[in-house]
Amino acid sequence: MKRNIRRDRASVKRAAFVGLSRLLLLWLVWPAAGGAIAADGTETQPSKPAAAKGERASPHPTAAKSEKLRGLLQNEDATNFFYYHDIPAGEAGQTIDRYIDVLAGAGVTVLFCNTNARRTNYRSEVWEAFWDGYDPNGPDDQPFLAPIAKEERQAWRKLVGNMLEVHRQGVDYPARVIERCRHDGISPWISLRMNDCHYNANLDHPFHSPLWRKPELFRQGDPGYFGQSLDYAHAEVRAHYLALVVETLARYDIDGLELDFMREPYLFSKGKEQEGRALLTTMVREVRKLTDETAKRRGHPIKLGVRVPSSPQTALGLGLDAPTWAREGLVDLVVVTPRWATLQFDMPLAEWRRLLGDDVTLAGGLEVLYRPCSATAHRAVTIEEAAGAAVAVLSGGADAVYLFNYFQDRHPGWPIPEYQRVLTTFSSLDALSRLPRRHAVTYRDVLVPGETYRPPLPASGKELSFTLPLGPTPPAGWLAEATIEVAAPGGAAVSAIVSVNGVAGTLRGDEALNGSRLLTYSIPLEALPGRNTDTITVKAAEAIEVLRVEVRLHGGG
Numbered sequence: 001m002k003r004n005i006r007r008d009r010a011s012v013k014r015a016a017f018v019g020l021s022r023l024l025l026l027w028l029v030w031p032a033a034g035g036a037i038a039a040d041g042t043e044t045q046p047s048k049p050a051a052a053k054g055e056r057a058s059p060h061p062t063a064a065k066s067e068k069l070r071g072l073l074q075n076e077d078a079t080n081f082f083y084y085h086d087i088p089a090g091e092a093g094q095t096i097d098r099y100i101d102v103l104a105g106a107g108v109t110v111l112f113c114n115t116n117a118r119r120t121n122y123r124s125e126v127w128e129a130f131w132d133g134y135d136p137n138g139p140d141d142q143p144f145l146a147p148i149a150k151e152e153r154q155a156w157r158k159l160v161g162n163m164l165e166v167h168r169q170g171v172d173y174p175a176r177v178i179e180r181c182r183h184d185g186i187s188p189w190i191s192l193r194m195n196d197c198h199y200n201a202n203l204d205h206p207f208h209s210p211l212w213r214k215p216e217l218f219r220q221g222d223p224g225y226f227g228q229s230l231d232y233a234h235a236e237v238r239a240h241y242l243a244l245v246v247e248t249l250a251r252y253d254i255d256g257l258e259l260d261f262m263r264e265p266y267l268f269s270k271g272k273e274q275e276g277r278a279l280l281t282t283m284v285r286e287v288r289k290l291t292d293e294t295a296k297r298r299g300h301p302i303k304l305g306v307r308v309p310s311s312p313q314t315a316l317g318l319g320l321d322a323p324t325w326a327r328e329g330l331v332d333l334v335v336v337t338p339r340w341a342t343l344q345f346d347m348p349l350a351e352w353r354r355l356l357g358d359d360v361t362l363a364g365g366l367e368v369l370y371r372p373c374s375a376t377a378h379r380a381v382t383i384e385e386a387a388g389a390a391v392a393v394l395s396g397g398a399d400a401v402y403l404f405n406y407f408q409d410r411h412p413g414w415p416i417p418e419y420q421r422v423l424t425t426f427s428s429l430d431a432l433s434r435l436p437r438r439h440a441v442t443y444r445d446v447l448v449p450g451e452t453y454r455p456p457l458p459a460s461g462k463e464l465s466f467t468l469p470l471g472p473t474p475p476a477g478w479l480a481e482a483t484i485e486v487a488a489p490g491g492a493a494v495s496a497i498v499s500v501n502g503v504a505g506t507l508r509g510d511e512a513l514n515g516s517r518l519l520t521y522s523i524p525l526e527a528l529p530g531r532n533t534d535t536i537t538v539k540a541a542e543a544i545e546v547l548r549v550e551v552r553l554h555g556g557g
Contacts, residue, residue: 005093007266012113012464013453017552018129025311028458028485033236033435033463035320036076036175036251036252036298037172037175037251037252038172038175038179038193038414039093039171039172039175039176039178039179040093040170040171040172041274045292046254047548051213051227057086061475062377063445067301068357068361068399069109069187069303069332069361069399070086070109070398070399070400070427071107071108071110071332071427072107072108072109072110072113072400072401072423072424072426072427073108073109073110073112073335073383073400073401073402073403074103074106074107074111074402074406075112075191075402075403075404075405076103076111076112076113076114076177076407076514076539077114077117077118077131077405078114078115078116078117078120078193079121079130079480079499080407080409080410081096081099081457082158082159082160082162082163082407083155083159083162083409083447084410085099085159085168085409086162087162087165087169089169089477090169090488092165092169092171092176092417093169093171094113094167095166096171096173096176096177096180096185097176097180098165098449099408100108100177100180100181100186101180101184101265101306102416102419102420103184103186103406103408104184104186104231105174105187105420105422106408106419106423106424107420107423107425107426108186108187108429109186109427110186110187110255110256110400111177111181111186111187111188111189112178112189112190112191112196113174113188113189113191113283114188114190114191114193114260114463115173115174115191115192115248116192116193116194116196116206116244117193117196117213117263117497118131118196118198118207118208118209118212119199119207119208119209120244120477121163121173121174122167122172122173122174123167123172123399124244124247125247125422126244126246126247127209127240127243127244128210129163129167130159130160130163130206131160131163131167133206134160134206134213136157136161136164136165136198138504139515140153140154140157142259144206145157145206145433146479147202147204147205148205148206150411150461156206157166157304157465158308160206166177174190174252175252178252178253178254179243182336187255187256188254188255188259188409189248189255189256189257189258189303189305190248190252190256190258191257191258191307192241192244192245192248192256192257192258192260193261193263194241194259194260194261194263194264194267194290195229195232195261195263195264195265195266195267196263196528197225197226197228197229197263198261198265200227200228200229200368201226203228211230211236211237211240213232214430214504215228215235216234216277217231217236217237217265218230218231219231219267219268219270220269220270221270221271221449222270222449226264226266229264229266229269230266230267231267231269231272232267232276232279232280232283232319233268233269233272233275233276233279234270234314234411238279240282240285241283241372242286242287243289245257248291248304249290249291249294250294250545253298254302255286255300255301255303255304256303256304256305256332256333257283257291257302257303257304258304258306258307258333258335259287259304259305259306259307260306260307261306261307261308261320261336262307262308262309262339262365262404262446262473263276264321264324264339265309265315265318265320265339265446266318266449267280267318267319267320268318268319270450271449271450272318273317273318273319276319277316277319277320277321279319279418280319280320281321281324281325281330283541284304284306284325284330284331285328285330287304288304288329288330289333291303291304293376297458299388303332303333304330304331304332304333305331305332305333305334305335305361306320306322306325306331306333306334306335306405307335307337307365307383307402308320308322308334308335308336308446309336309337309338309339309446310337310338310344310347310348310365310444310446311444311446312347312348312351312355312505314446314448314451315336315443317448317451318448320448322356323356324356325343326355326356326357326359326360327357327549329359331360332360332361333355333363334352334360334361334363335363335364335365335402336349336352336361336363336364336365337364337365337366337367337402337404338444339366339367339445339446340367340368340369340405340445341368341369341371341374341443341445341511342367342369342378342442342443343366343367343369343370343381343385343389343440343442344367344389344442344443344444345388345389345391345402345439345440345441345442345469346392346441346442346467346469347364347392347393347396349362349364349396349397349398349406350397351360352395352442353397361399361400362397362398362399363398363399363400363401364392364393364394364396364398364400364401364402365392365395365402366381366389366390366401366402366403366404366406367381367404367405368380368381368385368404368405368412369381369405370382370440370442371442372440372441372443372457372485372547372548372549373441373442373443373455373456373458373547374443374445374455375458376547377549378398380411380412380413381412382438383418383422383466384435384437384438384552384554385424385437385438385440386406386412386422386462386551387425387432387435387436387437387438388409388437388438388439388440388471389439390425390426390432391429391432391433391437391439391441391471391472392469392471394428394429394432395429395469395471395472395532396469396532401426401427403423406423414483422435429472431470433472433474433475434475435552436552436554436555437471437552437553437554438550438551438552438553439468439469439470439471439550439553440468440548440549440550440551441456441457441468441536441548441549441550442456442457443455443456443457443464444501447486456549457545457546457547457548457549458487458545458547459545459546460543460544460545461543461544462540462542462544463537463538463539464537464538464539464540464546465535465536465537465538466535466536466537466538466549467533467534467535468534468535468536468549469533469534470500470528470532470534470551471530471532471533472530472532473525473528473529473530474525474528474553475555476525477555477556478553478554478555478556479520479522479527479553479554479555479556480500480521480523480524480525480527480528480551480552480553481508481520481521481522481552481553481554482498482500482521482523482536482549482551483519483520483521483546483548483549483550483551483552484498484518484519484538484546484549485513485516485517485518485519485546485550486516486517486519486544486545486546487515487516487544487545487546487547487549488491488515488516488517489515490515491515492514493517494517494519494540495512495540495541496519496540496544497528497538497539497540498519498521498535498536498537498538498539499526499536499539500523500528500534500535500551501528501529501534501535502535502537503523503524503526503527504529505521505522505523505524505527506521506522507519507520507521508520508521508522516547517546523551528553534551536549536551
């Protein structure tokens with residue numbers, strides 16, 4: 001076992017010497033037929049497209065580059081599977097297969113398999129793997145684990161131990177995911193996190209590879225959580241990621257590659273974002289060229305996608321020029337999304353469509369947390385909140401819903417049968433519209449450093465107005481309810497008139513909370529014309545402070 005660990009470390013050292021030049025050589029000599037690495041590490045023949053579940057796929061058709069993605073798009077991060085599943089001896093492949101089968105049963109049509117953070121979850125030749133430096137037989141205070149808080153070490157041992165065990169069983173994790181996706185009729189993509197900054201407060205943590213311990217490569221002028229993200233103004237940083245792109249395309253036969261700029265969107269030093277915009281666009285051009293060359297060799301299209309902040313102005317302000325990437329034909333998919341803090345029910349999808357044009361797939365991202373304002377403690381979304389956000393995406397003009405952090409394990413914490421039942425509706429606005437749903441006023445969680453932003457909540461005054469798209473008109477017989485939470489020190493009574501699109505509601509509930517009151521109003525269905533440009537107004541005789549605004553649509557009960 002120690003020999004295996006030494007061999008893994010040696011391969012990383014070799015990769016450090018060989019670097020990008022070796023990958024470029026590999027690029028040139030890779031079989032013209034378009035071979036790839038199989039799950040067992042052997043070379044495969046050219047890819048086959050995703051087939052219907054349980055069927056073997058037929059040869060990949062040559063699709064038009066502008067063909068849009070449809071159905072449900074799901075991102076699986078690099079660690080979740082390894083945290084929550086045991087890997088029995090000789091059963092790594094079957095365990096991965098069962099994991100993907102659950103997603104197929106949930107109606108996922110495109111899977112974005114994330115393979116990296118600051119290390120990779122497979123034996124890379126250009127990046128360190130998560131387990132490099134770890135001794136599975138060593139104590140909890142071994143050098144690899146010593147920087148981790150004692151109460152977190154067992155979880156980290158399970159994570160990296162499972163990754164190492166999959167590798168030692170001769171299974172290439174991303175390749176096995178791709179193989180099972182094609183078996184189950186799912187289109188396989190790989191998603192690369194372009195600046196993940198977890199554990200930035202502890203640079204000795206084994207999450208980090210050596211590059212992230214070089215202060216000279218950090219962003220400047222913006223201390224805090226994102227202050228030690230890498231600065232893409234440095235050629236070394238861009239080359240590091242391009243090496244991973246080259247390896248990914250050479251090694252794995254995928255339908256698409258995603259550059260995830262939402263982990264994290266802060267890629268340049270404060271005030272240098274517009275200088276960086278041109279550098280980043282040049283890099284995206286290079287990646288597009290690589291995907292096109294790979295597609296020619298493999299004999300099928302390979303799409304390129306990006307994840308960017310929900311606000312076009314913020315994305316551009318951070319140097320993420322998705323409109324230019326779309327106009328130049330560099331990207332096939334743009335996912336606009338909040339980062340992490342909360343769902344967004346009012347993303348400006350129509351504006352994004354105008355900026356991107358009609359040829360690019362526009363997806364709206366759903367995060368797994370909900371809170372009305374940053375001062376509120378976050379919690380996992382309910383099924384009704386997720387359904388409301390998905391309705392907002394599809395009725396707002398996006399082509400597809402994209403799920404991030406919606407795992408079959410841990411969070412959102414729905415039992416697998418319920419998880420599958422709900423997610424199968426997310427591909428269809430018609431199916432979603434038959435689910436009870438809840439829409440809520442939230443806020444935007446990504447800002448340009450120095451940007452002035454006033455979130456909708458909390459809001460104070462005698463007359464307040466909130467924009468909240470509510471999607472299609474509910475079916476006949478359904479109920480509509482508007483709920484507001486109002487600050488009420490000492491539990492004092494609060495009186496307010498709540499209207500939706502100018503139609504006043506009738507007060508049906510008044511619940512005292514800790515320092516606030518929750519007021520619920522029934523709303524006539526004629527207040528909901530289905531135009532998706534809905535406004536909730538709150539009027540009071542005296543100034544009040546509104547902390548939460550929600551609209552629930554359901555069939556009763």
